[in-house]
Amino acid sequence: MALIVQKYGGSSVADADSIKRVAKRIVDTRRAGHDVVVAVSAMGDTTDELLELAAEVAPIPAPRELDMLLSSGERISMALLAMAIHSMGFEARSFTGSQAGMITTADHGAARIVDVTPVRLREALDEGAIVIVAGFQGFNRDTRDITTLGRGGSDTTAVALAAALDADVCEIYSDVDGIFTADPRVVPNARKLDVVSAEEMLELAANGAKVLYIRAVEYARRHGVMIHARSTFSSSVGTYVLGPGMTVPDGHKDAHKGEHAHKGEHMEEPIVAGVATDLSQAKITIIGVPDVPGKAAEIFKLVARSGANVDMIVQNVSAAATGRTDISFTLPKADATAALRALAADQDEVGFESLVHDDQIGKLSVVGAGMRTHSGVSATLFEALSVAGINIEMISTSEIRISVVVRGDDLAAAARVVHTAYGLDGDTEAVVYAGTGR
Amino acid sequence: MALIVQKYGGSSVADADSIKRVAKRIVDTRRAGHDVVVAVSAMGDTTDELLELAAEVAPIPAPRELDMLLSSGERISMALLAMAIHSMGFEARSFTGSQAGMITTADHGAARIVDVTPVRLREALDEGAIVIVAGFQGFNRDTRDITTLGRGGSDTTAVALAAALDADVCEIYSDVDGIFTADPRVVPNARKLDVVSAEEMLELAANGAKVLYIRAVEYARRHGVMIHARSTFSSSVGTYVLGPGMTVPDGHKDAHKGEHAHKGEHMEEPIVAGVATDLSQAKITIIGVPDVPGKAAEIFKLVARSGANVDMIVQNVSAAATGRTDISFTLPKADATAALRALAADQDEVGFESLVHDDQIGKLSVVGAGMRTHSGVSATLFEALSVAGINIEMISTSEIRISVVVRGDDLAAAARVVHTAYGLDGDTEAVVYAGTGR
Structure with missing residues (x-):
């Protein structure tokens, strides 16, 4: 008998039939003897529809009211889910973010969790009920207003509940089977990982893997929560995201041994966990920057003030003859216009010659905790790309990751x-479901 | 400078344009220097759509969860309304039933208000904000659960807020201009009443008039709240519902004098305020009831236990030869099946001969506080019907009302x-708007 937190995204509860399917899944978990707490997102496109309505009545909706509006979405899905469970003969109770004790900062639309006081959830669990909690929302103690957590909010709700209730595992359901060695839509013979370390998962999520939100993974690692990323549409074991000292639960360990033991890949830690791809970044190159101390700092202060989130930076070797150099950096495509505008405005002061904007780049990252102790990992990467005739434009590394920028088309x-070069290819093609998993 | 509570129903906030129109109306009231508190219903058909979704996931939805679900509807409309007001440059804040201090019994789906503690509303008003409150909902202090008030809930929310905040007037907006001397769809030259007494309004509402809910009128009379029933689609004065000791506000009194003074009808209290019609009732006749003491009590105990709400009762004079009598009563059509089933189940015990069910009846009620002191009021009614060749099947009276049952077609x-017989006809045809006013 364990306490299991489950999170279901909007596509898992898009209509009445989906809700009944999810209800059955929850009831099955309860029948297996476990206590169950569920965090649920708004149905399908509800949030987008509400945002559209808001845009129709007000060009810039008041943030407090926008949160009041959006928080109604999970209220609908959670009440329907509780009813569906109820009609299967099980006791279920739904709770809003504030009823669940999800206390946040007052930053409407992007609130951070500051405390979780799940008194009512504990009571309901003690009374034998299945607990359903509205994902994505909380409330602020000082203003007594309702808040929403922003992107990745429901995943974060689930992980925060798992931490506060000391749950055995936090199951994050989506429309994919788990974490793959690469995006199966890009690399058809990508393999599902049975296990990935939290630090690898953070690098994968930060570099383009979309199954889990980096914010939820961070919260889980900090609070010692074990995440199990799995599919709403199958009952097979997904991927365990393990923090320091965690091990896969017994039942599931056996299952995966039976499945994969012949490959011998779990005898020692694999060097590389996976390959992440990301087409969402753009590159800005600042040409002819005076090669004097403090110029880079000046430039990136300007860029930061424009609100842009800089990822990779490369400064070319200075050409001695001119005393000038070029600086390139990458950032989310959506941030590029603001950054370009900020730089152009101060061109004379900084003293650079021109700006080049390139939104046709792609970033490839190789992630693996094993890299730390294995030499030659980057050599394998560069050789594979070289043989394939793919040009590397930028490189950046961390202790467990190497990222390169290439042409988007490549x-x-x-x-x-x-x-293939890292030996990650599976025997069969991965199953890819339609939809987005959020 | 007054404190005005306004209530807008679902058809008044059915889409973005309607919401903006209502927002403008609220802002105009604020601009006139008044404090404004608004109770709002869910948008258009939202409640019906949510009920449909609930029926899809569970045959008999859990009442607590149904209230959680339905309460999301007002959350959407009130947040959008607050945003729309905000974008017109005025400060507006929305509050859920529980944030507004609307404390109720725990009867999900039909909760009664037990207390109103509008601390947060007072704070917001003191800070100069327009206050928007979710109609139809509250919360229970013991279970800490969200409740809904059932039919007429939003009207009742508005009146309860007006009472708790000691508002000058509670304006109930719908798609008709006010209370009419008859339903303008039935009697084309019905006249709008400038004033109606609360006790007349109660009789009118209880006997088929649909503009105001009896529950809200009752609450208003008990707590001394002045209701002003008026149209969302025009700025003209509607109908004031006056409790004991209340008078029409000065500005409005002048307006209506200018409009109607030539008719001289306000010089003394009119005998009859209006004629209400009701096609929602059915008649059950129990034939051959043994004419012994206690039989009627036995029968109506059975009917009450079936959940039916009996309205009129007529017991025929007993036929001495048989020692048996017939008893007829009316009740809402929806309650008839349950009542018939309950009676049939105990036929042998009660000892009646047969049951006749008739759902083709119509009830006509003449309401007027002046009846109390004027003789001949009922004679006018009976003569008018007799001249028109309309047969009266049942009669019931109160101090200020006479009701008759006739064929529905009549x-x-x-x-x-x-x-016409009571001199109520106006000079022109009343304007009838589409829609239902809820």
Whole structure:
């Protein structure tokens, strides 16, 4: 008998039939003897529809009211889910973010969790009920107003509940089977990982893997929550995201041994966990920057003030003859206009010659905790790309990751050759479901 | 500078444009220097759509969860309304039933208000904000669960807020201009009443008039709240519902004098305020009931236990030869099946001969506080119907009302001749808007 937190995204509860399917899944978990707490997102496109309505009545909706509006979405899905469970003969009770004790900062639309006081959830669990909690929302103690957590909010709700209730596992359901060695839509013979370390998962999520939100993974690692990423549409074991000292639960360990033991891949820690791809970034190159101390700082202060989130930076070797150099950096495509505008406005002061904007790039990242102790990992990457004739434009590394920027058109081919080079290819094609998992 | 509570129903906030129109109306009231508190219903058909979804996931939805579900509807409309007001440059804040301090019994789906503690509303008003409150909902202090008030809930929310905040007037907006001397769809030359007494309004509402809910009128009379029933689609003065000791506000009194003074009708209290029509009732006749003491009690105990709400009762004079009598009663059509089943199940014990069910009846009621002191009021009614050749099947009276049951097909004609007989006809046809006003 364990306490299991489950999270279901909007596509898992998009209509009445989906809700009944999810209800059955929850009831099955209860029948197996476990206590169950569920965090649920708004149905399908509800949030987008509400945002559209808001845009119709007000050009810039008041943030407090926008949160009041959006928080109604989970209220609908959670009440329906509780009813569906009820009609299967099980006791279920739904709770809003504030009823669940999800206490946040007052930053409407992007509130951070500051405390979780799940008194009412504990009471309901003690009374034998299945607990359903509205994902994505909380409330602020000072203003007594309702808040929403922003992107990845429901995943974060689930992980925060798992931490506060000391749950055995936090199951994050989506429309994919778990975490793959690469995006199966890019690399068809990508394999599902049975286990990934939290730090690897953070690098994968930060570099383009979309199954889990980095914010939820961070919260889980900090609070010692074990995440199990799995599919709403199958009952097979997904991927366990393990923090320091965690091990896969007994039952599931056996299952995966039976499945994969012949490959011998779990005898020692694999060097590379996976290959992440990301087409969402743009590159800005600042040409002819005076090669004097403090120029880089000046430039990136300007960029930061424009609100842009800089990822990779490369400063070319200075050409001695001119005393000038070029600086390139990548950032989310959506941030590029603001950054370009900020730089152009101060061109004379900074003293650079021109700006080049390039939104046709792709980023490929190889992630693996094993890299730390294995030499030659980057050599494998560069050789594979070189053989395939793919040009590397930028490189950045962390202790457990190497990222390269290539042409966007080359990204899929690059991912496939690198995936093969690290011996990650599976025997069969991965199953890809329609939809987005959110 | 007054404190005005306004209530807008679902058809008044059915889409973005309607919401903006209502927002403008609220802002205009604020601009006139008044404090404004608004109770709002869910948008258009939202409640019906949510009920449909609930029926899809569970045959008999859990009442607590149904209230959680339905309460999301007002959350959407009130947040959008607050945003729309905000974008017109005025400060507005929305509050859920529980944030507004609307404390109720725990009867999900039909909760009664037990206390109103509008601390947060007072704070917001003191800070100069327009206050928007979710109609139809509250919460229970013991279970800490969200409740809904059932039919007429939003009207009742508005009146309860007006009472708790000691508002000057509670304006109930719908798609009709106010209270009419008869339903304008039945009697085309019905006149709008400038004033109606609360006790007349109660009788009118209880007997088929649909503009105000009896529950809200009751609450208003008990707590001394002045209701002003008026149209969302025009700025003209509607109908004031006055409790004991209340008078029409000065500005409005002048306006209506200018409009109607030539008719001289406000010089003394009119005898009859209006004619109400009701096609929602059915009649059950129990034939051959043994004429012994206690039989009627036995029968109506059975009917009450079936959940039916009995309205009129007529017991025929007993036929001495048989020692048996017939008893007829009316009740809402929806309650008839349960009542018939309950009676049939105990036929042998009660000892009646047979049951006749008739759902083709219509009820006409003449309401007027002046009846109390004027003789001949009922004679006018009976003569008018007799001249028109309309047969009366049942009669019931109160101090300020006479109701008769006629064939349903005769009801409209009956209403017209009676309306004329009491001198209620106006000079022009009343304007009828589409929609339902809820």
